[in-house]
Amino acid sequence: MxxxxxxxxxxxxxxxxxxxxxxxxxxxxxxxxxxxxxxxxxxxxxxxxxxxxxxxxxxxxxxxxxxxxxxxxxxxxxxxxxxxxxxxxxxxxxxxxxxxxxxxxxxxxxxxxxxxxxxxxxxxxxxxxxxxxxxxxxxxxxxxxxxxxxxxxxxxxxxxxxxxxxxxxxxxxxxxxxxxxxxxxxxxxxxxxxxxxxxxxxxxxxxxxxxxxxxxxxxxxxxxxxxxxxxxxxxLELARQQAQLNRLVIEQMADGVLVVDRRMRVRAANPAARRLLCDEGMARPAPFDLGALPQWAALAQAVAEAFGANGRGERLRDVVLPFEGGTERTLRLRAGFTGRRAGDGLGGSGPGMSEELCVLFLEDLRTLQARTRQEKLAAMGRVSAGIAHEIRNPLAAIAQANALMEEDAVAPDQRRLTRIVADNVDRLKRIVDDVLDVAPGGAPNARVIDLATEVAAVVAEWARSVQLGLGASSRLEVRFDTQPDAPPLLAAPAPLLVRFDPDHLRRVLVNLLDNAHRHAVERPGAITLALARLGEAQVQLSVASDGTPIAADVERHLFEPFFSTRSRGTGLGLYICRELCERYGASIEYRLRAADEPNRNEFSVTMPLVVADPSNGPPP
Structure with a gap:
């Protein structure tokens, strides 16, 4: 042969x-x-x-x-x-x-x-x-x-x-x-x-x-x-597969990747980079000129300075891109350089084959900071959960010893001191319970509930506890917008099915109502609770008050643990609300309404709806 x-x-x-x-x-x-x-x-x-x-x-x-x-x-x-x-x-x-x-x-x-x-x-x-x-x-x-x-x-x-x-x-x-x-x-x-x-x-x-x-x-x-x-x-087949793999990985990257030459010509841009370069939508596919738009001037200057430094090593730099409407986006840049030489097996020689290229990696600074904050909070949560477990046993011993001392206390000063100890022990117990409740790894007890019914029950119970009526002259105004000509909140509105633990929902809603009640003024309608559908897939529960607008430096830390503007506050209320919401696929956020709108301080919880099958009844 x-x-x-x-x-x-x-x-x-x-x-x-x-x-x-x-x-x-x-x-x-x-x-x-x-x-x-x-x-x-x-x-x-x-x-x-x-x-x-x-x-x-x-x-x-x-x-x-x-x-x-x-x-x-x-x-x-x-x-x-x-x-x-x-x-x-x-x-x-x-x-x-x-x-x-x-x-x-x-x-x-x-x-x-x-x-x-x-x-x-x-x-x-x-x-x-x-x-x-x-x-x-x-x-x-x-x-x-x-x-x-x-x-x-x-x-x-x-x-x-x-x-x-x-x-x-x-x-x-x-x-x-x-x-x-x-x-x-x-x-x-x-x-x-x-x-x-x-x-x-x-x-x-x-x-x-x-x-x-x-x-x-x-x-x-x-x-x-x-x-x-x-x-x-x-x-050739291995090289083609490697190129396809690289292309797939880069196209799916959350970070933007730009390849720019010395003429500020963008030779390649992945979808993430094209999104980061625009306020809305995406920039057009490469090739395009980095100096074509004024908002990219800072980015082009950063690339030019990187080329001017002879392209040695990687550099980190933050660049602000201003957009129309006054918005802006801060990008963190990381630059690397590569050269293509004629005859190196990359397809022959020709114009641009020996040209040095700048590879820019773009990250949205807000996303980067949020990721860093989440990692810090997750680590803090794990440490806090371990500390809370260790505190429980000595706290129980203190409470028991204080109860024995209170039985033998006769003098008013002794009783006052034991009462102070008991109050602070109860406060520490609440903090420990709060920390353990949102500790990582806890499996949610999620079941499908009628959000309208649960909210109505919680609002009625909370109003009684703070001795607040629900009439026309009440400080609390409730609104439902689940369907055209919707009835008042307590008049059997259309059902809204969500997957949420009732106790956790009560905890979130009571915390928001307590904060609104604490900061609202004494007038009818100072607190607004609204429940509204957002299309066919979501529902939003919002609590707004007419208190003093939250300062910008305070707003940045609203949902961080152990941050409080009150001397006796634990700083865990809103943090626990956010953790509980995220456990069930919901989100909570704060926004300051326009100056001409009433009750400017608004906290809203957005939840995904559960679609019911009419033939089988509501979901379990």
Whole structure:
């Protein structure tokens, strides 16, 4: 078997993989051209002709078909020229040459014959139509027309070479053996006619040995070419997979990635970077000019300064992008540099191939600060939970000892002191319970409830506890907006199904109502509680009051633990509210309403609705 056939499995797998890749490129080529890395695409690879990417076996096959057609035409021309010049020729040789030329042209020109075989070796029909025909025609010409002056021995090299490259080794050696036997038969026949058999047989033997050497050497070279081609195609496939993986990772990154040249031309931008560069929506795909918009001027200046520093190492810098409407976004930049050199295997040479490029990594500073704050709070929560567990036992001992002392206390001063101890023990117990309630790892006791019913019950209970009426002149005004012409809160509004623990909902709502009641003025409607649907998927519960607007420096720390503006406050109320809301997929936020709106301080809780199946009743 030839070396090409020895690596048949490799070549077959490579051919099938190439055909599958070709099919995929025909379907997803459009998507590939829109990938963020497209500005670094390699034109030489994308625009090369189809034949350049054809496996060597198919290229050799087409080359041999063309060579057969040329040889056939040359034979016809030689026969005609010999007849014109008076060289003796026979009609059979002319007929064979003409027939061979027609057959070679048909095989070469017709698409059905010219199409390269799908395998790694010629099929038996293809072998018979090419190599078999060549050996038969050239052998007959050599045997029937020895005295015409034409030497047909050299023509036998073509089928031997074709068999060595395109067929297994046994076939190529068989072809060389048949050709050698034909040469020996011709020499024996000539020796009988001319009487110099020894010399002719020696020449024929040497020619036969040469044909065998051609078959062996050509087969070895074809095998080596097949191995190198399989290795190259494997490397190309690995490089393509790596590029696709890199593209997928960068496109899905939360951080923005920009690639900028010295002319401030953005060569590539992932979706996150395009979002960060605009206040709303996304910037247009690369390439684009970083100096095209005024709000990008600070970013362009930062890139220019990074290039001016000779691109050594990575640099951190914060840049503010001002947008229309007075809004702005602060980006943290991290710059790195890379150079592309001609001849480094990245697609050849050309304009810009040796140009140094700046790779910018963009992060929204607010997102970064929020992530850092969340990590700190999570660590603090774990530490606080451990401390709370350790405090419980000595706290219980203090409470028990204080109760025993209170039983024996007779003097008013002693009773007053024991009461102070008891009050502070109760306060510490509440703090411990609050910390443990929001400790990480607690599984929520979530069940589907009717939010309207639960809110109505909590509001009624809270109003009684603070001795607050619910009439028209009450400080508390309740509103429902769950459907057109909705009834008052306590008049059976439309059900709103959410997944929330009732005790935790009561805790969140009571905390918000207590804060509003503490800071609101004494007038009707100073506190507003509203429940409203937000589309088909969410509901919002809000509590607003007309107290003094919260200062900006206080607002930043509202939901942080142990932050309080009251001397006896624990600073855990709003923090616990946020942790409980997030446990059930809800969110809580504060906003300051416009100056012309009443009750400007508003805390709102947004919850996802649970869709009920009418055929099965409400969800469990």
């Amino acid at each position: 030839s070396r090409a056939a020895e690596h048949g499995t490799e070549r077959r797998a490579g051919g099938e993989a190439e055909r599958r890749r070709s099919g995929r490129r025909s379907t997803d080529g459009g998507a590939a051209t829109e990938a963020w890395l497209d500005p670094f695409g390699q034109p030489a690879m994308r625009t090369r002709p189809a034949a350049a990417g054809m496996p060597a076996f198919q290229r050799f096959y087409r080359l041999f078909l063309g060579a057969r057609a040329v040889v056939g035409l040359a034979l016809v021309v030689a026969q005609v020229t010999g007849s014109v010049l008076g060289v003796r020729s026979v009609s059979l040789a002319m007929g064979l040459s003409l027939g061979y030329a027609v057959q070679a042209l048909v095989v070469w020109l017709l698409p059905r014959f010219r199409a390269a075989p799908a395998g790694i070796a010629l099929s038996p029909p293809a072998t018979a139509a090419t190599i078999g025909v060549d050996v038969a025609v050239f052998s007959v010409l050599h045997l029937i027309d020895p005295a015409s002056g034409f030497n047909y021995v050299a023509l036998l090299v073509l089928p031997v070479l074709m068999a060595a490259v395109l067929t297994p080794r046994i076939t190529s050696l068989g072809t060389a053996a048949v050709a050698a036997l034909v040469l020996l038969a011709g020499a024996w026949r000539g020796g009988l006619r001319e009487g110099d058999a020894t010399l002719l047989m020696t020449q024929a033997g040497l020619a036969g040995i040469g044909l065998f050497l051609i078959a062996l050497l050509a087969g070895e070279l074809a095998g080596r070419l097949a191995r190198e081609e399989a290795s190259a195609r494997g490397s």
